[in-house]
Amino acid sequence: MSGLRYALWGVLPYAVLVLFAAGTVWRFRHDRFGVTTRSSQLHESRLLSVGGPLFHYGLLFVIAGHVIGLVVPERVTEDLRVPESLYRANALLVGGVAGAATVAGLAVLVARRLRVRAVRRASDRTDRALYPILATVLLAGLAATLLAPAGDYDYRLGVSVWFRSVFLLHPNVGAISGAPLLYQAHALLGLALFALWPFSRLVHAFAAPVAYPFRAYVVYRSRNVRRRPFA
Ligand code: HEM
Numbered sequence: 756m757s758g759l760r761y762a763l764w765g766v767l768p769y770a771v772l773v774l775f776a777a778g779t780v781w782r783f784r785h786d787r788f789g790v791t792t793r794s795s796q797l798h799e800s801r802l803l804s805v806g807g808p809l810f811h812y813g814l815l816f817v818i819a820g821h822v823i824g825l826v827v828p829e830r831v832t833e834d835l836r837v838p839e840s841l842y843r844a845n846a847l848l849v850g851g852v853a854g855a856a857t858v859a860g861l862a863v864l865v866a867r868r869l870r871v872r873a874v875r876r877a878s879d880r881t882d883r884a885l886y887p888i889l890a891t892v893l894l895a896g897l898a899a900t901l902l903a904p905a906g907d908y909d910y911r912l913g914v915s916v917w918f919r920s921v922f923l924l925h926p927n928v929g930a931i932s933g934a935p936l937l938y939q940a941h942a943l944l945g946l947a948l949f950a951l952w953p954f955s956r957l958v959h960a961f962a963a964p965v966a967y968p969f970r971a972y973v974v975y976r977s978r979n980v981r982r983r984p985f986a
Contacts, residue, residue: 820849
């Protein structure tokens with residue numbers, strides 16, 4: 756096995772995981788109040804209200820698809836008697852629609868960032884690195900999904916095996932280095948995105964107000980209300 760393949764698929768994922776974890780801790784400790792989207796809604800809200808939901812709701816389905824496709828071994832769906840043809844049709848339909856929605860949402864957000872002067876001026880160096888990587892990750896993933904029916908590659912027997920092996924601390928380099936280049940490029944760009952994550956606006960994912968619907972009510976009382984005498 757060549758040194759390059761081992762470096763890319765056996766060493767790089769761990770370097771990225773360490774950078775991701777350490778970078779996130781560093782960001783929370785040194786830039787506690789910078790862990791935000793750096794929202795530009797005050798500059799422009801119409802395009803944001805279209806691109807934002809399209810991108811984020813699409814991404815939720817993309818993430819769900821990755822959990823199923825990468826984490827659940829193929830033999831589990833076989834044991835559950837899910838026909839391979841049904842699995843693939845579902846991946847193509849749901850993955851295709853979710854991926855296309857995410858790409859369309861990102862296109863609106865990028866166009867807004869480039870064309871609306873105030874939003875462009877509110878962008879920084881990390882945005883200039885982030886958006887091209889994000890766009891190419893999405894496009895490569897979507898292309899892999901849409902082109903899948905034209906080939907006979909089963910990513911669940913290759914890319915997914917490598918993905919799980921990384922977390923089992925025994926990276927199966929051969930499982931991914933034999934994958935079509937499009938899949939390898941997609942996974943590498945994904946790793947680049949995770950490396951940049953803590954240092955970019957993506958860190959706001961950790962500040963999502965998930966506890967909001969479950970928190971206790973905040974009770975507001977007017978200062979001017981005269982106290983009623985006790986009965
Ligand atoms: C190392 C990390 C990643 C791996 C191993 C991976 C792997 C895959 C695989 C195997 C597919 C399916 C292709 C098919 O259906 O044939 C896919 C599709 C896709 N990926 Fe990834 N991916 C990774 C990270 C990401 C990230 C970070 C994003 C976006 C931010 C992303 C976005 C997509 C999209 C949009 C698709 C199209 C299908 C869908 O909507 O799920 N991927 N990816």
